[in-house]
Amino acid sequence: GDKIAHHGYVESGEFSVGDIATLSVDSVRRGLICKNHSATHLLQKALKTVLGDHVEQKGSFVSDGRLRFDFSHNQAMTAEEIAKVEKIVNEKITEAIPVETKVMTIDEAKKTGAMALFGEKYGEKVRVVMMGDFSKEFCGGTHVSNTSTIGTFKIVSEAGISSGVRRIEALTGEGALEYYKETEAELAKAAAAAKTEPAKLADKIEALLAEIKSLTAENKKLKDKIAKDAAGDALSGAEKVKDTSILKLSLSGADINSMRNLGDDYKAKLGNSVIIMASDADGKVSLLVMASDDAVAAGIHAGNIIKKIAPIVGGGGGGRPNMAQAGGKDASKIEEALAAGVEEAKNML
Known part of the structure; x- marks a missing residue:
């Protein structure tokens, strides 16, 4: 029907049947959730683009802090593949694509090429979320009105959770920027410990590893x-x-x-x-x-x-x-x- 039910619990006070209740939305939290949710749509299409059409959503979670996306794939993603997926999602964010939602019959939705969740049962009408020609999905959730609102997108982990299923965790917007800041700070600390500049840290580490290898060999000779x-x-x-x-x-x-x-x-x-x-x-x-x-x-x-x-x-x-x-x-x-x-x-x- 046309009714929406909300489930909750009473933290304080009391109310009775027939009382009028006022619902207020935490707009800041909702905005962060919208960014992460819309990013999962861009992520799924980017994964299909990089890894292939065998990729299917196996689960997802969005909060105001981060997003998680589970998908079908039989091996760990390479660093290059992860970088390509990240690049595609950030390009679509930068393109500032308007996000449209339309309610239509399921047959009309299928004709648009919209992706449905495998195994999910749908009614006669469905809601389709469209991000230009790049992403079209059956979805009833909240989203940004334009991909540029997401700000930026950063994958922080990729791992297997069961046979043939991988999981990506990612950050968007302010969360991604904070991650970059923390990573930059750690990089600066590591460079300082190695007595070099952050841009030269990899070369310094290689030199130190070579020195350690040489000293280890010399130590072995001395012990013998x-x-x-x-x-x-x-x-x-x-x-x-x-x-x-x-x-x-x-x-x-x-x-x-x-x-x-x-x-x-x-x-x-x-x-x-x-x-x-x-x-x-x-x-x-x-x-x-x-x-x-x-x-x-x-x-x-x-x-x-x-x-x-x-x-x-x-x-x-x-x-x-x-x-x-x-x-x-x-x-x-x-x-x-x-x-x-x-x-x-x-x-x-």
Whole structure:
């Protein structure tokens, strides 16, 4: 019919059937909602233009603060696609297209090429919102009278929410301008921290990343050298049980990666062997047991050795037959743990 019902609740006072009520609209809030709503229409058409006609609306939300639009698409949008969609919407805003609404029969509406919401049921007459020849949609909501009123449009996120459905969140007008201001402020802070200008920040970051990569490689070399220096001429200390060499190493300042590299070196030199290592670095104990294929075939299980010795240094761990590691916190028990590891290896052979 021609009646409009409003649902609400009484915050204060009381009223009875037959009382006259005066309805007032929050014009500022309504205006912001209109901007976001009209922007969703421009957004949907822009998405179809950039991604293809398979794009269909799967849901939307508009408030005075932002807009959200869900649509069918099977993969994440690229940065280039997002930029193209943004550009199209902002171009249509700048073109200052008059927004018209017309009520017509559903057959007349379809002849105009207006988009209907898939799966939605409509009556004999529908309301069509038209933004020139660019966007025509069935819609009963509030809109701006001209696209220029939207001001500006900014996509702030694009993500998948379910299989084949993507979600865009965006800002318009004052909200978009505030977003630009905040982003510019963060960019200025980052540039200041990097001791450069905002326009040169990307180049500075690339240079810093290259420097970090180089320093990381140099740091790795130094750690490997520290581990080798700490091990010294350890090969002479290897104990042979049957055909398997058992070598224990107590290191200082070596991390687990350096220990692995050192273990690989000693395995290559000793052949059929099991290497039991411990290192105290930054107050933390690292244990590593590595075994050659021949040693594993002879009965060695690195994971079981680690399980036996890790509790001695107040830690725990495990792993595969050929390699296992653990962490601990009691460096004073390192020698005891290594000795126990050697005994456990002997028992396995």
